[in-house]
Amino acid sequence: MPLYEAVDGSREHLAEWLDWVDGYELGRAEHFISGANERASRGEMLELALEVGGAIAGSCGFVDVVPAHREAEIGYWLGLPFVGRGLMTRTVAALAEYAFESLEMHRVAIAVYGGNTSSRAIPERLGFRQEGVFTAARWYRDRWHDRVWYGMLAEDWRSLRLHRSG
Ligand SMILES: CC(C)(COP(=O)(O)OP(=O)(O)OC[C@H]1O[C@@H](n2cnc3c(N)ncnc32)[C@H](O)[C@@H]1OP(=O)(O)O)[C@@H](O)C(=O)NCCC(=O)NCCS
Numbered sequence: 557m558p559l560y561e562a563v564d565g566s567r568e569h570l571a572e573w574l575d576w577v578d579g580y581e582l583g584r585a586e587h588f589i590s591g592a593n594e595r596a597s598r599g600e601m602l603e604l605a606l607e608v609g610g611a612i613a614g615s616c617g618f619v620d621v622v623p624a625h626r627e628a629e630i631g632y633w634l635g636l637p638f639v640g641r642g643l644m645t646r647t648v649a650a651l652a653e654y655a656f657e658s659l660e661m662h663r664v665a666i667a668v669y670g671g672n673t674s675s676r677a678i679p680e681r682l683g684f685r686q687e688g689v690f691t692a693a694r695w696y697r698d699r700w701h702d703r704v705w706y707g708m709l710a711e712d713w714r715s716l717r718l719h720r721s722g
Pocket of ligand 1: 569570573574632633634635638639640641642643644645646667668669672674675678
């Protein structure tokens with residue numbers, strides 16, 4: 557199954573920051589897809605595969621959507637062969653655009669472990685504001701990690717877009 561193969565082929569790289577990767581097996585991938593489809597049909601999440609040359613390069617989506625507050629949280633990962641090309645920065649930009657302009661979200665958030673510099677670089681490149689740090693909020697791989705929260709509001713996204721287009 558393509559999703560399983562993409563994760564399986566980059567286990568070490570992904571497991572450095574994603575706690576669901578250790579012990580990942582085919583049944584978990586299938587269970588995840590059916591659960592994600594169910595939550596997507598209720599508008600609570602949207603998980604998309606990123607396909608490059610017929611292979612799954614990674615995944616990006618709204619891991620949580622709170623319609624009442626028009627807020628969506630974005631999560632993402634890329635298989636090791638696909639890092640370093642700007643693929644995820646462009647994908648997150650497209651998802652933010654979709655969230656604000658099609659889904660009429662008011663706020664998009666991204667939460668990243670403090671030490672995950674390549675992940676933090678994505679919201680920073682796109683002009684998200686670092687809004688706060690939850691100190692030592694997650695225990696993973698024998699140590700505590702800060703959780704850094706980034707946020708973008710619809711009006712700020714639009715004015716950044718005007719700057720980008722000159
Ligand atoms: C987080 C993760 C997706 C970042 O991957 P990435 O390849 O660094 O991100 P991008 O696809 O946006 O690429 C950015 C890199 O491509 C380069 N790049 C090349 N062309 C680019 C372009 N047009 N636009 C932006 N960056 C470009 C950037 O300089 C950067 O490289 P650098 O880190 O050497 O400076 C990846 O490391 C990953 O999946 N990690 C494991 C899982 C994980 O941590 N997920 C996030 C949990 S919060």
